[in-house]
Amino acid sequence: MSFRKYEEYKESGIEWLGEIPAGWTTQKLKFVARVQPSNVDKKSKKDEKEVLLCNYTDVYYNEEITADLPFMKATASDVQIRKFTLKRGDTIITKDSEDPNDIAVPAYVPQDLDGVVCGYHLALLRPGKGTCGGYLKRVMDTQYARSVFATRANGITRYGLGTYAISNFIIPFPPLEEQNQIAAFLDKETTNIDTLIDKQEQLITLLQEKRQAIISHAVTRGLNPNVKMKDSGIEWLGEVPEHWEVKKLKHIVTKPLMYGANEAAIDDDRDQPRFVRITDIRNNGTLREDTFRSLPPHLAKPYMLREGDVLLARSGATVGKSFIYSSDWGECCFAGYLIKASIDTSKASPYWFYHYTESDYYWNWISSILIQATIQNVSAEKYNNFSLFIPPKQEQNRIISYLDKETAKIDTLIEKCETAIELLKERRTALVSAAVTGKIDVRDVG
Template sequence: MGFGERGWGDFEGVEGKSVIKEIWHDNKLTDWRIVPLKRFGLLKGGAGFPIAAQGLSGLEFPFYKVKDLQENDFFLSKTEHYISHETALKLGAFIFPKNTLVFAKVGEAVKLNRYKLLSMSSCIDNNMMGYVIDHNVLSSKYLYYLVNQTFDISYIANPGPVPSVGSRQMGYLEISVPTVKKQRKIAAYLDKTCATIDKVIEAKQKQLEILDDLRKSIIHKAVTRGLDDSVELKDSGVEWIGKMPQHWVIEKLKRLLSQPLMYGTNEAAELDDPEYPRYIRITDFGDSGTLKPEAFKSLPPDKAIGYYLEEGDLLFARSGATVGKTFLFSGYKGLACFAGYLIRARTNKIKLVPKYLYYFSKSHAYFAWKNVIFTQATIQNISATKYDYLPVTVPSVREQQLIVQYLDIKMKALDNMQSNLSEQISTLKQYRKSLIHECVTGKRRITENNARNKS
């Protein structure tokens, strides 16, 4: 019997080794089978894709590369590359049909376990593999849910500096399947249920974005207008700051420091000895203003000398994707030093409260200044010389302290709201994952009513 002509009865004798098989046996799920992938379809690698053929549009077939697997959808639908039927023939590129499951077969991307379905007939490059499905016995949507939930092909990858998997290895991987009719019921149920969950998640993520915008607006108003709405205003002379209280001044950052701005050390981050000073790098902190415990690295004291941080020091990121990001060194128990992609600002505390400067670096005014700097440079980099000339609004120290106290209260309330939303999103994602797992392992029975009620 040829490919595409088999019936369910042809797989009665297939033996499997999955631990889940025993669970099915205990639950008496007699209409489920464990079958190697090669029995339900064709596994085939992609083709070489010369540079001269890349970057074209308006041709018959999309030509997908590994990076296209990053799309957040069932189907691959976007790419920068298209190819004609004639060129596909010249390259010996197989044209994979719609609903083929595709994934990485070479490189570190193998470990990411990303699987997508093709939305139309397409070609893939030679770092990818396609699984052309026999739709008489296997639902593509069911397979998508199954592999994204249960597959980890990194453990079968060929060892060496460049991981890889072949069609033979993939062919012997086993999948858990009921009849194709039941597969389709499960996929339809998951399509509708997951879509509902995803909409709720999306709504909560939008709420997080709104709270983030509100955070910046509250900070911006406090550090450019102060806390008294009745105070007389004047033009600050800085476009992105606008008007400010009459008694405030604008100062360049360098005039508000007790020491010149300083670059960190370029020592390699190789140690994680808790007895040594912590070595703070650009990747150690995010927008939350806290250090990531899992990112801990340390430097021997003799290499940290000259780069120690003091309470209230502010670190500016000077390059990379997070250029301009800031971190206030405060309340840390122990010694710490900082790395070369960071710049330390140590304020003159009789002129500038450190946390006021930190809040200023979270305002719309600061982000507008960054954008001006970026438009003047070919690469996104802000040197100490440029930070020296950052214009800062400066009220009296007492007023700075009151602004910091006000913002601490406001930010704590927003932090709590964002934390609750983030926990809800995490719970929904975990529920979605558990739901899929239960459905594709037979632990949750999907009836006609389930599928109909969700349609």
């Protein structure tokens, strides 16, 4: 769909913005909205009133702040409650982060939320007379806003936006009626785009479930439907082929399981060994390029990976996630929240074990370990006692070849869905930017 331009433009006087429609102005944020950095923290105090706290993650992960979000309980003073209770039309932005790219992430408040206050590490933008809150939120959605605030954030290991930087941010400012029209147009169009994104994400989920089902069946039942079976002795597994052997992980490795290097991921030197962290590993078993970090050779040496080494995440939200190293990735070492398993190829293929870590059986085992624990952690000792069923070498290779073929088909489909999502997100960003900067005229778009 193509959109017309405004009939007449003028110079905005701002390099990033260029020309704006002749009937628009530019304004500093402080002249069109009240900028209120919050000082309400998550600590509860006896002399204060109980409130619900809209915190950093509520804003970072949601387009809108609504009553059904799981707000945490806290307390606030009467002054804070009056100042920071969320009102219809408010926009909240993140103002502190360890990553400057996470500065000024916005969320919109579509309805009054009595009893919910804006929390620490956030700033509340309350539109003034003549300002549409929905339009203001869309301005904050633009890549320009993120880029400007990222450059104005102060800090070394943690970045923060001061009130001055936020208040003096210059925005394109059309008449109120046009602001309302632009906000309504973008609400409709972004909803349509988001619906398409949701459908692609649902398809990815179904494909991932199919992928896991294929792997789970192959590594616990094999490929021969007529093979004689036996009871595995494991409740959630059931029967396995009778001729398969059961072995614990500690009995099929060449050396004890090993924790990675407890070093800071600072360097980005392509001539040094890559420092593999759990955040680098994609769901399809590949490494992300945008998160590349390295270690100096003298630090990396004890933790270098060899062909077929399998890495296992030991804690946090990604516990259980796995990665198999190939020399195609170049020289790599691994980080402290990972555990290395070097499989004895005379006993099992590393790829057999790796595929096991993608199966329902493995993830049920991980869940059973976590149920017994107070924190999300699977130690090397626990991984040592993971039991897997191992067929003869030739059968392993046949099953691995089958899985490589079948998962490659599914991975290709998932990649197409991911590409479609990226294109939709790019269109969404471009459309918002074009509308709020006057590059397109959406006033009469139905």
